Amino acid sequence: SKKITKICCIGAGYVGGPTMSVIAQKCPNIKVTVVDLNQARIDAWNDPDTNNIPVYEPGLPEVVAEARGRNLFFSTKVDEAIAEAEMIFISVNTPTKTYGTGKGMAADLKYIELCARQIARVSTTDKIIVEKSTLPVRTAEAVKSILQNTGNGVQFQILSNPEFLAEGTAIEDLHAPDRILIGGDPTEEGQEALNALVDVYANWVPRERILTTNLWSSELSKLTANAFLAQRVSSINALSELCEHTGADISEVARSIGTDSRIGPKFLNASVGFGGSCFQKDILNLVYIARSYGLQQVADYWEQVIIMNDHQKRRFGNKIIKTLYNTVSGKKIAFLGWAFKKDTNDTRESPAIFVADDLLNEEANVSVYDPKVSEKQILGDLNYLHTRTESKNSELITIFDNAYDCCKGAHAIAIMTEWDEFKTYDWEKIYTNMTKPAFVFDGRNVVDRKKLLEIGFKVYTIGK
């Protein structure tokens, strides 16, 4: 198959940035150019100090430092990069639609279509187009239709290569993936393109871990994988509520079922709910697709995963309000963590946003500390909900740069993210400075419950 020497990736976000950095690191003979319309983002990727790159991921600064300027480049010159590449990854955002048909459910494919049209306009040589973004099944058909109607004789092959990295462990996941999935056309040209991409990954991924399928299976497998993972979280969260009513302990239940090799131990941590840019968006999309084929039961089945997650987030806020004698008005509630999981600065769909919003509706004063999320981001997340005016949000929320000040004088602490540092705090000191009785609501089962009870805290842990 054709040897690839130049790759372009459109979209320098949480997926495009780390993924291409690792390809460049592992394939020093391939020139990799990551392009984006967002000048500030590209400037940050080019910051001489790789600790200032826009995506916080353990291990990523080192990878960027190794490859950047050698065979890894970040640029806003989209046309130029498209023109010279033999293989183009599309890694732009595919958010839930906020308007029109499918509003609140379907994936918004306008950025994908814009990329396809731009590629069609700029290309003068044959290219392999790789869908890296998560897309509804059969999107490749639309991309193909746009690319094949340019009339300039340029040949395009479309591949689907969904990304399975999880944030916070992106580099580990990219260095040693469980599998790489590549979907392509069964035609001779399709298989040749597919093999060209297999060869890229084979530079560091064992061949038996590189799965190949047809385009539609690959597209649908990505939505399916996220639906299954999210379903496990909603399942364990559903049972966490039953535990609280029966004296069973969700950690013990999780351990008991997780040792069954058919179930497996991972992804069974009860929590304040799943967040992140993917799970909700992809399940809503799956539900929308099933409904569009008239498959009502299939749609309802998967929609329940979201309904359960919304319930779990709301239930946590209600628990705080109820426990604080049914009123939090004027009380200080300290949030430890704002990111949707540890080891990332990403806050998209973070449960903290929704729990904070509920508490603000009750006129609580919410103080927030997160080791990696900025004040601007936290306020932006709340303002984006449009629940109240921006000035009201700024009045009710205070952001701190350390946990001890954040918790000073608080009536309650709500642990929203499982950052490791929360485990090693001086909890005696935090207790001393709080309003009594001092409550801790552990939404992640992260702190030592027994120790906190001994200190004098009133502790609520999900599922206990």
Ligand code: NAD
């Ligand atoms: P992101 O929002 O972080 O990055 C997308 C980038 O694309 C943005 O910087 C945006 O400016 C840029 N962009 C949009 N349109 C463009 C255009 N026409 N030309 C140039 N640049 C353009 O998104 P992300 O989290 O990296 O996700 C990208 C895709 O990967 C989505 O489809 C998502 O579902 C999928 N995905 C995400 C994850 C994850 O963990 N975040 C994991 C697997 C798959």
Ligand code: UDX
């Ligand atoms: C997910 C998929 O795991 C990944 O394969 C895909 O490429 C993108 O979407 P991500 O959203 O980055 O990755 O993180 P993930 O580790 O899956 O966590 C998602 C959410 O579920 C987080 O809010 C996390 O805290 C929560 N979660 C996860 C739980 O509440 N309990 C668990 O046991 C596992």
